[in-house]
Amino acid sequence: MFKNDTWVKPYLKQYKRSLILAIFLGIIAVACEVGLMFNSGYLISKSASLPINILLVYVPIVLTRTFGIGRPVFRYLERLVSHNWVLKMTSNLRRRLYVALEPQAVFFNQKYRTGDVLGLLSEDINHIQNLYLRVIFPTIIGWTLYVVVVILTGFFSIFFGLSMLVLFGFVVFAIPMWSVAANGARHAKAKVMRNNLYGNLTDNVLGISDWIFSQRGHDYVELHEKSEAELHEVRDRLLRFKRYRDLIVQVVFGTIVIVTLFWTGNSFQGVHGSGMTNWIAAFVLGIFPLINSFEPLSQAAEESSTYQDSIHRFNELPDETEKATAIESLTGPLTIAIDHLDFSYDNSSKQILKDLNIQIAPGEKIAILGKSGSGKSTLTHLLHGDLEPTNGQVTINDIKTNVLNDDIDRYIGVINQAPYLFNTTIANNLRIGDEAASDDKLWDVLDRVGLKEMIQKLPNGLGTLVDEAGLRFSGGERHRLSLARILLKDVPIIILDEPTVGLDPITEQGLINTFFNQLEGKTVIWVTHHLQGVDSMDKVIFIEDGQIEMQGTPTELNQTNQRFRELKAIDAGF
Incomplete structure (x- = not known):
């Protein structure tokens, strides 16, 4: 034994x-x-x-x-x-x-x-x-x-x-x-x-x-x-x-x-x-x-x-690991580099991502598209440092994201498909982004995401209790509250991991507009499964079977790539 x-x-x-x-x-x-x-x-x-x-x-x-x-x-x-x-x-x-x-x-x-x-x-x-x-x-x-x-x-x-x-x-x-x-x-x-x-x-x-x-x-x-x-x-x-x-x-x-x-x-x-x-x-x-x-x-x-x-x-569990030595704070404009990235899960012969090479400049807005199972979500985990590449690397200003540990949240914020709201007050939920935020700052950020008027009408305003998991709010409202947290945190890089899934077209478009209006000047990585709103992005990358199938500006792809035009037409319902 x-x-x-x-x-x-x-x-x-x-x-x-x-x-x-x-x-x-x-x-x-x-x-x-x-x-x-x-x-x-x-x-x-x-x-x-x-x-x-x-x-x-x-x-x-x-x-x-x-x-x-x-x-x-x-x-x-x-x-x-x-x-x-x-x-x-x-x-x-x-x-x-x-x-x-x-x-x-x-x-x-x-x-x-x-x-x-x-x-x-x-x-x-x-x-x-x-x-x-x-x-x-x-x-x-x-x-x-x-x-x-x-x-x-x-x-x-x-x-x-x-x-x-x-x-x-x-x-x-x-x-x-x-x-x-x-x-x-x-x-x-x-x-x-x-x-x-x-x-x-x-x-x-x-x-x-x-x-x-x-x-x-x-x-x-x-x-x-x-x-x-x-x-x-x-x-x-x-x-x-x-x-x-x-x-x-x-x-x-x-x-x-x-x-x-x-x-x-x-x-x-x-x-x-x-x-x-x-x-x-x-x-x-x-x-x-x-x-x-x-x-x-x-x-x-x-x-x-x-x-x-x-x-x-x-x-059978992984060995106990010590916390990595603290990394010196990253300063200045942050550049993301994905260099010859391969990834596959342990005990699996299937390669999820294969030889990806992507450069994301400070303040650039890119859209990463692909059908389900193409590797988009895995790529977001690698960008956030939650997974370690099988080969290659993902870096921010030449520092590997997977060695930043908890410090990664000082530089990257994530809004995913189902933002979680805790069973406490609206103010406490927002202060996850900034514990020291004053009420005036909370009202300001709520105004920016389009929720100030709605919150003011609630019985106790910022002191209103949120039901467990935020079920009293609609999907679009939960995403706006999540965006408010990100704005309070004021991180330079934002990952939007298919945040509009399950929303009706009108709510979806309004949420997209809010995101990009409020995230002006920040680096935005938008992971999505369809092409609505990609024309406002600086670059579009399409991943299929773990590899980059096409990439370029929306204008370039519209002019030179027949498949991109076909996908846009299908996505628009034509």
Whole structure:
């Protein structure tokens, strides 16, 4: 499990003192339980004899009280130390998980589903926590007690020691191995099914509106119930096996008690005389607390495959990366250069972009066109530094965009297809662009994007609460609010990633006019799928199958490129 692990195993060494202390306290707690039952058995048996002086049972009385107090105290301390150890470990694990994924968030979402992330955060980290609490701690304590019990019983009698060696060995080793063989695959299957359920359920919840609009809500419920039923069937098999296994464990412990009773009866009564019979109850009762220490070993062993899968999933994640050294602030006019750019996603033979070469001068307005799947959206991620090129580079004033990290937002603003509005006031939503913006500045920018009059008519003006995701506003209004944020941020480069999709022609044209009027003097990269409004651009670039099919000014393309004229005619509905 830990052979090639770099995520979980290091914490065994980092917190080894706490780990050793937790195991030691666990062993002492079990020793107190055994001691309590042992002394109680002797005390009850001794006190039931012919009335004698209380001083003859004073020592077992004191020991019984000592072990009675020590058992909960040491058990509490063991739980306190072990859970504190595990919580520190999982806290560091969550922090490391965030540090590993945050710099590659966009890429991670391209490669994995949202359900995979949820599975890592909840299911897998929970399993890692249980790995220590339900496997490592109980196993080490159980094995240690097994060795101690065999040695102690062998000290009294070789026959008794060998009997405990075989019988306890059956519980400590044989039954756990049988559990792994019989139930380990079921645990692994249940883990895979839960992971798939996370992914599928997340996909379906995110697309619930499509299920409803297509009037297939009942099919969605049936699909989920079917997956749940399959998982419950596997769990039922696990529980049935657990009941049979627990019955066998109890039978073995019953046998151990009988063997102990037989040995003590012969040793202390037949050989040493009636005065030693008080030890019979002591030894027999001392066996019972060991059941609680040895019984969990089988369950721990069969769940090991589940924990192994979780560790494997963590080790498949990208290595934890340090933040890049701060880049000196970019000054002066910003020139974007795309130089021999190639890009393909990991584990994919398909090349999304192939040998792109584009120069974007300061203040230039270009339109990037292409049908769905041509690579336009991938290009915007590369421009914004969210992805790293396979070959070539994207630079701003000779600095690669992917090394700018969070500083990229000081130079590039993005308005995408579905701008998000948070469930707070309009003012707070706007101040995402500039936290220090005054109300006068907010009203000014709202006036520039054509929303001042509408916002003034709302009950509380700038203090009006925005519904979650901004659903109280139309698509065009959300895009205008997004533009207002960009204007407050005052970045020199703006990427418009198909912001007019789904809008009616009148709203679309009005929004386009607002964009270009308010972004005058800034570098604008407009990614779109049709040609309405491209005549006002300085350059048009058409991408097909990841390559530049045509580029030039609208005037040049109109005069020299037949296909461009045909596309404009089709887009205009002629």
